[in-house]
Amino acid sequence: MTSRAPRRSIRARRARSAAMVALTVVAALLATLPLVLILGLLLKQGASSLNWAFFTAMPKPVGETGGGMANALAGTLMLIAIASAIGLPVGIGAGMYLAEHRGGRLASVVRFLSDVLNGLPSIVVGIFAWQFLVRPVKHFSALAGGIALAAMMIPLVARATEEMIRLVPNSLREAALALGYPRWRTSLTVVLRTALPGIVTGALVAVARIAGETAPLLFTAFGNQFWSTSLTQPISALPLQIFSYAISPYEEWHSLAWAGALVLLALVLVISLIARYVTRSRFGHGHD
Amino acid sequence: MTTITAPLAPEAPPSDARPGAVAVENFSFWYGPKQALFDISLDLVPREVTALIGPSGCGKSTFLRSINRMHDLLPGTRSTGRILLDGEDVLDRSVDVVQLRQRIGMVFQRSNPFPRSIYDNVAWGPRLNRRPSRSALDEIVEQALRRAALWDEVKDRLRTSALGLSGGQQQRLCIARALANEPEVLLLDEPASALDPIATQRIEELLWELKKELTIVIVTHNLQQAGRVSDRTAFFYLGELIEHGPTDQLFTAPREERTEAYITGRFG
Ligand SMILES: Nc1ncnc2c1ncn2[C@@H]1O[C@H](COP(=O)(O)OP(=O)(O)OP(=O)(O)O)[C@@H](O)[C@H]1O
Ligand SMILES: [Mg+2]
Numbered sequence: 001m002t003s004r005a006p007r008r009s010i011r012a013r014r015a016r017s018a019a020m021v022a023l024t025v026v027a028a029l030l031a032t033l034p035l036v037l038i039l040g041l042l043l044k045q046g047a048s049s050l051n052w053a054f055f056t057a058m059p060k061p062v063g064e065t066g067g068g069m070a071n072a073l074a075g076t077l078m079l080i081a082i083a084s085a086i087g088l089p090v091g092i093g094a095g096m097y098l099a100e101h102r103g104g105r106l107a108s109v110v111r112f113l114s115d116v117l118n119g120l121p122s123i124v125v126g127i128f129a130w131q132f133l134v135r136p137v138k139h140f141s142a143l144a145g146g147i148a149l150a151a152m153m154i155p156l157v158a159r160a161t162e163e164m165i166r167l168v169p170n171s172l173r174e175a176a177l178a179l180g181y182p183r184w185r186t187s188l189t190v191v192l193r194t195a196l197p198g199i200v201t202g203a204l205v206a207v208a209r210i211a212g213e214t215a216p217l218l219f220t221a222f223g224n225q226f227w228s229t230s231l232t233q234p235i236s237a238l239p240l241q242i243f244s245y246a247i248s249p250y251e252e253w254h255s256l257a258w259a260g261a262l263v264l265l266a267l268v269l270v271i272s273l274i275a276r277y278v279t280r281s282r283f284g285h286g287h288d
Numbered sequence: 289m290t291t292i293t294a295p296l297a298p299e300a301p302p303s304d305a306r307p308g309a310v311a312v313e314n315f316s317f318w319y320g321p322k323q324a325l326f327d328i329s330l331d332l333v334p335r336e337v338t339a340l341i342g343p344s345g346c347g348k349s350t351f352l353r354s355i356n357r358m359h360d361l362l363p364g365t366r367s368t369g370r371i372l373l374d375g376e377d378v379l380d381r382s383v384d385v386v387q388l389r390q391r392i393g394m395v396f397q398r399s400n401p402f403p404r405s406i407y408d409n410v411a412w413g414p415r416l417n418r419r420p421s422r423s424a425l426d427e428i429v430e431q432a433l434r435r436a437a438l439w440d441e442v443k444d445r446l447r448t449s450a451l452g453l454s455g456g457q458q459q460r461l462c463i464a465r466a467l468a469n470e471p472e473v474l475l476l477d478e479p480a481s482a483l484d485p486i487a488t489q490r491i492e493e494l495l496w497e498l499k500k501e502l503t504i505v506i507v508t509h510n511l512q513q514a515g516r517v518s519d520r521t522a523f524f525y526l527g528e529l530i531e532h533g534p535t536d537q538l539f540t541a542p543r544e545e546r547t548e549a550y551i552t553g554r555f556g
Contacts, residue, residue, distance in 0.1 A: 103363070169400070171396060172402060172403075174400070175396070175400045175401075175465075176412070178356060178358065178393070178394040178466075179390075179393075179413040179416075179465065180386050180387065180388075180413060180469065183361070185416070190402065194402075
């Protein structure tokens with residue numbers, strides 16, 4: 001005698017369920033919409049200026065057509081290299097410390113500070129780097145820019161490393177210790193190696209994150225119209241070049257800025273794809 | 289607290305006769321404020337298998353892990369008493385734990401192979417501790433796998449991942465890994481708890497072989513298994529060593545009522 005009510009409530013439940021699924025699908029589409037729009041816009045505006053010269057030629061003076069962003073491209077790669085050379089060892093080391101001393105007082109202080117640093121607006125990092133690395137020596141430099149970017153990388157890498165090391169089962173640690181491995185060797189050969197794919201992914205995400213940063217470079221690397229690979233000289237970078245070209249009054253430079261933005265996006269995309277691949281191979285590993 | 293410990297059986301050889309003799313004297317252990325072991329005295333005799341039995345949580349693993357100092361990294365633990373390995377107190381601060389653990393191998397309750405190849409797992413200890421040549425290492429790995437009764441099953445796939453092995457094979461791999469280190473004492477924490485009867489039997493046969501050269505301690509919840517593989521049995525209850533002695537004696541004529549209650553299945 002109650003057979004009708006349940007059946008209706010089942011239908012209602014199904015309808016609610018379908019509505020919720022539809023809503024989440026819409027939300028998922030909306031979440032990816034900005035990226036799709038940006039990519040489309042960049043392709044439309046920038047692809048036409050993207051040619052071989054863009055990658056190999058130096059910027060031309062105002063009024064001349066053509067030219068490229070070879071110096072900015074090289075500058076960005078160099079800044080990433082400096083930032084990684086400093087940020088990765090420090091970040092991974094800090095992450096190892098955090099993971100191995102999870103309960104310690106120093107560890108919780110470091111963890112908190114690194115979270116704060118992570119949330120710091122990048123312009124603040126730039127001003128800080130200017131105060132301590134540029135002002136004392138009285139000129140902008142690639143090194144100052146790289147260090148500012150490293151400061152942004154460190155908390156990201158440290159937390160990623162900590163998370164990944166925590167995922168390494170304690171039983172593996174014990175296995176190595178029980179075979180007579182000293183603690184530091186256990187950390188390096190078992191813990192770090194097992195966590196390595198995850199740490200590499202975290203490092204790549206951090207690189208992708210800083211590759212397009214502009215604010216920390218404004219008062220540090222500053223930008224440079226000329227070719228430079230010197231650590232102590234101002235250096236150009238894609239985001240800086242895009243910024244100065246975009247606010248210039250010249251049509252030619254505008255389209256170069258679009259092309260630069262497209263290249264920057266492609267760079268970040270490629271790094272993210274590599275990160276994904278590394279993550280995938282981690283989970284695929286082990287079962288032959 | 290009172291601890292009842294049976295006197296040493298008369299046929300027990302003096303503990304310093306052969307390498308690998310472990311003598312535990314009045315050993316107590318604390319996890320922070322919680323005392324887990326109470327005044328344990330027990331001799332582990334070379335070329336014999338000692339089984340540790342007792343209900344869950346009675347301190348068997350704690351006892352086993354104390355012998356090769358696996359508690360070192362746990363903050364807040366402390367102990368009193370002595371654990372002598374060939375006359376030397378392993379708990380002494382001056383003892384090098386790294387060397388100690390090379391002499392005392394351990395196989396954990398849940399198999400824990402490294403996520404590397406079968407070969408690398410077995411070569412792990414020797415590579416660090418003895419730095420053998422490549423051909424010597426091949427030999428060591430084969431020997432260890434043979435002794436663990438795993439060689440025939442894995443000899444064609446030594447370079448494949450150890451995680452591709454079955455549970456029972458993984459457990460034997462962990463035994464091989466411990467054996468490759470050439471320990472004098474082998475500690476096994478419920479090595480057969482997750483294995484099928486055939487794999488269990490292979491491990492038991494393996495223990496018969498191994499005890500010709502080693503001091504073996506095995507924790508087990510399986511009383512039949514304790515009866516089959518061990519020469520001596522020690523019964524733990526609530527952190528105390530209630531009774532220990534030759535296995536057949538302990539099972540057929542226990543001195544303590546609590547022992548009898550446990551082995552007849554009235555509690556635990
Ligand atoms: N890391 C730890 N911190 C605090 N207490 C612990 C810790 N490990 C074990 N204990 C406690 O010590 C007691 C003995 O534990 P232990 O693991 O030695 O028991 P067990 O006899 O091996 O049990 P089982 O047969 O279930 O493996 C238990 O009461 C347990 O709760
Ligand atoms: Mg246990």
